Amino acid sequence: MDPNTRTRIESLVNSSPIMVFMKGTKLMPQCGFSNNVVxxxxxxxMRFETFDVLSDMEIRQGIKDxxxxxxxxxxxxxxxxxxxSDILIEMYNSGELREKLEIALAS
Amino acid sequence: MVFSxxxxxxxxxxxxxxxxxxxxxxxGGDHLQVxxxxxxxxxxxxxxxxxxxxxxxxxxxxxxxxxxxxxxxxTPD
Numbered sequence: 001m002d003p004n005t006r007t008r009i010e011s012l013v014n015s016s017p018i019m020v021f022m023k024g025t026k027l028m029p030q031c032g033f034s035n036n037v038v039x040x041x042x043x044x045x046m047r048f049e050t051f052d053v054l055s056d057m058e059i060r061q062g063i064k065d066x067x068x069x070x071x072x073x074x075x076x077x078x079x080x081x082x083x084x085s086d087i088l089i090e091m092y093n094s095g096e097l098r099e100k101l102e103i104a105l106a107s
Numbered sequence: 108m109v110f111s112x113x114x115x116x117x118x119x120x121x122x123x124x125x126x127x128x129x130x131x132x133x134x135g136g137d138h139l140q141v142x143x144x145x146x147x148x149x150x151x152x153x154x155x156x157x158x159x160x161x162x163x164x165x166x167x168x169x170x171x172x173x174x175x176x177x178x179x180x181x182t183p184d
Binding site for chain 1 (some may be wrong): 153154157158161165168169175176177178179
C-alpha cells in the first residue's frame with residue numbers, strides 16, 4: 001500500500017471516535033453486512049461517521065491491508081479495529097459492544 | 108467437487124482439528140454461512156479467530172469467488 005493511501009486511511013480511522021468503512025452510506029447502505037453495522041450502531045444510539053469504500057478503490061483495498069481483514073464493513077473505535085458485521089453482531093448480542101463503546105466514548 | 112466442500116477443505120488445511128459446516132445461502136456458492144469449531148481458537152479474540160479462517164480462504168476472498176461470508180467461530184465445549 002502506498003504511503004499516501006496509508007496516511008489517508010490513518011486520518012480517516014481517527015477522524016471520529018466510531019468510524020465505519022462500509023459499502024454505501026448510513027442512509028443508503030449498499031450491502032446487507034454494512035447495513036447490519038449501521039442498524040446496530042443506530043439501535044445503540046451511538047454517533048458514528050462512515051466512509052463509502054465504493055467511492056474510492058484505493059481506500060477499499062488499502063483498508064483491508066491496513067487491518068489485515070479481507071472484508072467490508074470494518075468498524076474502528078478510537079482508531080482501533082474491532083471487527084466486521086459478524087463480530088459486531090456477536091458483541092451486540094452479548095452486551096459487550098455497548099460496554100466497549102460507552103467506555104471508549106467516555107474516555 | 109462442490110465449492111462449499113473446497114471451502115471446508117481449505118479451512119481444515121489450516122485448522123486440521125476443525126469441525127466445519129458450510130451453508131450456501133445463495134445457491135450460487137458466493138454467499139456462504141460458515142461455522143468453524145476448533146481448539147485452536149481457545150484464548151484467541153474473536154478478531155484473531157476470524158483472521159485465522161480468513162487466512163485459510165485468502166484466495167477465495169481475493170478472487171471474490173466468495174462474495175459474502177457470514178462467519179461463526181467457537182471452541183469445542
